[in-house]
Amino acid sequence: MARSINQNAYAGALPNFRNLGIMLRVLVIVNVAAAAAAIVKSPDLLAAWWQFIESSALVEPLLILSLLVLAALSNVLRRIPYWAAAMVVLAVELVLATALYLAWRVLLGDGPSALERYWALVALTTFALLAYFHLRERALSPALSEARLQALQARIRPHFLFNSINAVLSLIRQEPKRAEVALEDMADLFRVLMADNRELTPLVREIELCRQYLGIEQLRLGERLRVDWQIDAFPRDALVPPLVLQPLLENAVYHGIEPRSEPGTISIHVYALRDELHAVLRNPYREASDHHAGNRMALANIRERLALHFDAEARLSVKASDDAYEVRIVMPYVKERDR
């Protein structure tokens, strides 16, 4: 069984070089460094600009090539230990730099200054970037364990817990069978909440969890809660961060259904579009609901976890109109066999 991306991350792992966010970070950092070097070397800003353009001719081809090669090697790199992988990256960079240097000589004859100088520059930049990604990974990791703690404090509202227990208690005398099912569902829900939620989980399981959660809420709310599942087209092999949908449903029930005496519908639409997975949740909504803090906390928590798993490739957006509230999550379509 393949080790998961994020379990690895804790022992210290290279970033995912196939991630757009990581690539952008590399591009920006290297170019900023080149610009800084140009400014240091030049007497004024105009000269610095020309200097920067000139050095771009050297920097950009190396940069683009590196990104391509690293993206290609990404899977191999993430499977070997961190220090070995870091050495491989350094070796790749030096080889590429040498190759470009030689190509340059052949094309332009005379060519730029000594090769050792390039090696030193490339090695330094590579170390700096590796250190940056290492620190970043470390900085984000505590956020994840904190997020797991918040699972108990914020994502399952105490309000839900106590009301559900109350509902189950009311069933025990009249409908013991239903009480049993409800308790089983609650057990499943809490098992997931208390589990180590760092690994991606099958979307199928997340949806099953949502069904169980809504089943419990249905006990209390009866006819007032209507659910419209639009998931016929959802990809069976997709992986998602655990608890990416359930907390949103809990928000929808708390803010959209409970404050209304008339029935309301929560709709859940999950589908894959090209290489992206979309999840859209809608619920009725009325202004002047007084509990916004919980809502924001859940959204912030999900945003944070999406960023950790997918960096810039995932996004969560919220659209609130007069009578409806919509949360849309877009994330990369990660398949079971890819990991």
Place this chain on the structure above:
Amino acid sequence: MTQEAETLRVVIVDDEAPARSRLRDLLADCADELALAVVGEAANGRAAIELMAAVPADVVLLDVRMPDMDGIEVARHLQKFERPPAVVFATAYDEFAIRAFEVHAIDYLLKPIRLARLKEALARARSVPPRPGVLNEIARAPRTHLSAQERGKVYLIPIAEVLYLKAELKYVTVRTTAREHLIEEPLNKLEEEFGERFVRVHRNCLVARAAVRGFERALQDGEAHWEVLLNGVEERIAVSRRQQHVVREFGKS
């Protein structure tokens, strides 16, 4: 303790059916020791008030978080009854409400409710009269309705339907498109509670901002003054000299 001959009349108010059914079961368990009868159930605040206006009750078990009108507002309306029932609040988890209850020593039950706690609360409810005033303090939001009592009937007037509030002697007239009601509340307290919803156009009158259709100059006793035109009714309200600035404010917006 001496056996009380009278039966305790209890009303259950909760928006969730299982919660009501649970309370029913528990009250049935209490009935062995305590003479009581469930005289009614309601699934929302409005129904609860109407029910209790028709069926007298001694104690009401009242859920705090309910749609449209929360339990605290229900209790505020019940206070105005000639013989208000004792209120026992029930809540699953509501930090604000619980803190308020603690501060003001209001009895409350935590869900899931225990039989022993329920018995205690019922026994106490019989002896402790409700404290007026406290509920107004712990309310978190303005009421959604005003309640008027006329000939033994209770009218709940949604605040959104009120066109104006006008003080006359010891009453305040509440005007809606449909009719007028009299309530016994000071106008300045109402102004405080509902704030921006109403604007004072006269010493004795608050007009709902949303109901203002426009202003017109009128002559009275040879003196010109402004009058408010309202949506839905022909009636006009005089703007006093001191409140003329209101006309300008509306002109701007």
